[in-house]
Amino acid sequence: MMVKKPLEFRLNGTEVAVFADEAENLLSVLRAKVGDLTPKYGCGQGGCGACMVTIDGRTVLSCITLAETVAGADVGTLAGLSGERLDPLQEAFMDGFAAQCGYCTPGMIVAARALLQHNPTPDRDQIIEAISDNICRCTGYEPIIEAIQSVVAQERAGGS
Amino acid sequence: MAIYKGRGVCAMNYPIGMNLGGDPSQALVHSNPDGKFTVTLSSIDLGQGMKSVSRQVAAETLGVPVADVYVDTADSDTGPQCMGSFASRGTHRVGNAVIAAAKEARAVMLEAAAEELEVNAVDLETDGLGNILVKGAPGRSITTQEACNVAQFKYGQSVSGRGIFLIPMSDVDPDTGEMTTVSCFAHMAMIVDLEVDDETGEVFNVRMNSAYEVGRALNPKLVEQQLVGGAWMGLSHALYETTEPCYPSRDHRPYSFSSYPMPGPGDLASHGISILERPAPDGPFGGKGVGEMCANPVLPAVANAIYDAVGVEMDELPMTAEKILRAIRAKAGRAGDNG
Numbered sequence A: 001m002m003v004k005k006p007l008e009f010r011l012n013g014t015e016v017a018v019f020a021d022e023a024e025n026l027l028s029v030l031r032a033k034v035g036d037l038t039p040k041y042g043c044g045q046g047g048c049g050a051c052m053v054t055i056d057g058r059t060v061l062s063c064i065t066l067a068e069t070v071a072g073a074d075v076g077t078l079a080g081l082s083g084e085r086l087d088p089l090q091e092a093f094m095d096g097f098a099a100q101c102g103y104c105t106p107g108m109i110v111a112a113r114a115l116l117q118h119n120p121t122p123d124r125d126q127i128i129e130a131i132s133d134n135i136c137r138c139t140g141y142e143p144i145i146e147a148i149q150s151v152v153a154q155e156r157a158g159g160s
Numbered sequence B: 001m002a003i004y005k006g007r008g009v010c011a012m013n014y015p016i017g018m019n020l021g022g023d024p025s026q027a028l029v030h031s032n033p034d035g036k037f038t039v040t041l042s043s044i045d046l047g048q049g050m051k052s053v054s055r056q057v058a059a060e061t062l063g064v065p066v067a068d069v070y071v072d073t074a075d076s077d078t079g080p081q082c083m084g085s086f087a088s089r090g091t092h093r094v095g096n097a098v099i100a101a102a103k104e105a106r107a108v109m110l111e112a113a114a115e116e117l118e119v120n121a122v123d124l125e126t127d128g129l130g131n132i133l134v135k136g137a138p139g140r141s142i143t144t145q146e147a148c149n150v151a152q153f154k155y156g157q158s159v160s161g162r163g164i165f166l167i168p169m170s171d172v173d174p175d176t177g178e179m180t181t182v183s184c185f186a187h188m189a190m191i192v193d194l195e196v197d198d199e200t201g202e203v204f205n206v207r208m209n210s211a212y213e214v215g216r217a218l219n220p221k222l223v224e225q226q227l228v229g230g231a232w233m234g235l236s237h238a239l240y241e242t243t244e245p246c247y248p249s250r251d252h253r254p255y256s257f258s259s260y261p262m263p264g265p266g267d268l269a270s271h272g273i274s275i276l277e278r279p280a281p282d283g284p285f286g287g288k289g290v291g292e293m294c295a296n297p298v299l300p301a302v303a304n305a306i307y308d309a310v311g312v313e314m315d316e317l318p319m320t321a322e323k324i325l326r327a328i329r330a331k332a333g334r335a336g337d338n339g
Ligand code: FES
Pocket: A040, A041, A042, A043, A044, A045, A046, A047, A048, A049, A050, A051, A052, A061, A062, A063, A064
């Protein structure tokens, strides 16, 4: 028999409480139980980065993260990055045409934001390193790298 | 043992669309209560920009801002028939169908405006901002929204249009074998420079430089985006992608997406792109199609560059280090030199 377990954590700063199935992964909890559809289901095997979220500021692949391990933790998704205004990364991705089908975009932006939180002035190699868990099938990566670089330049210049 | 430099070229006349039993696409356009327009299609936007381009084409034809056009697509239950998004046909075929539908809707809208302004419809023009003006007397005008309203409420007319674009089926001439399969060609040329290590068979330091003639680039940023991403995919096909990287035994094949080989963000080739515009006479506002043309040429150009570098003809994809090394060794066994 499937046992459901109560699970509480913070999602983008808001308390959430759900019943998680036994061995349910975090991606499934976020999409099916909480209704945050910004993390995407790509491969379900930890190989593509489409499901990337943060736990206490560190990036993880939610499809291979056991949901119960986030009890009491701070989970961050793309949905948490924009409020009244879009995150500058979202703006830069749009301005730089860094998305085609858009399937990789939430994971890419979560990865990039996590990078900038730890290192506000990454160089090109550090940006590449930070998004190397994320597969993009459409853009050829260059526009994504350039969009992130443009935000680094903008934030360095003190703009918004 | 050394590193050899090679340069390969590929040039292409690229046919837009296909011709099996003919190649039609359809579009429907109608006005909405808020004065905006909906374009209904069933063509798919898989990230290449089909929706954006249809939207631009409809707005331009109707004479309204792009923001006033909504494109509803990808459902063959609710949209008119379309052959689909493949063969680089979307912009050309669907774009032309959208123009036809939008023209029909525009004509109804202008007729209603003409009645209201007491002029002839041929004396009207649109400003692209949602206004219909009397030519030469711009003070006399009516908004597109108002024109659509009176068309319906006063004149009982539906501001809507149907459009189809067809490249008819071309039969093969039984005597000559001749047929006209396509009406429209795009063109391109690409130079690939790379280096091959004859000790490992590895290809590295790949640089691409290309020129693409795309008719009119209806949305230049989308065109560029597609060329950059498509060439990446071409390079991926040329050098990486196979479901059996652990040749020769199928038993060693990867079992998941995670081990399917593709170049990552750290393996990019530089790519210099020139976009040339020579509007196509039968294209929507001169547009042709970029589509597959951005990926295809990379493969032969890379093969040619490898040949130029180490003198081996790679005739199987992907051109992995292992295959190149085997070919170099086989050639050395016969001729004893690496070209
Ligand atoms: S869906 Fe989680 S890594 Fe692909």
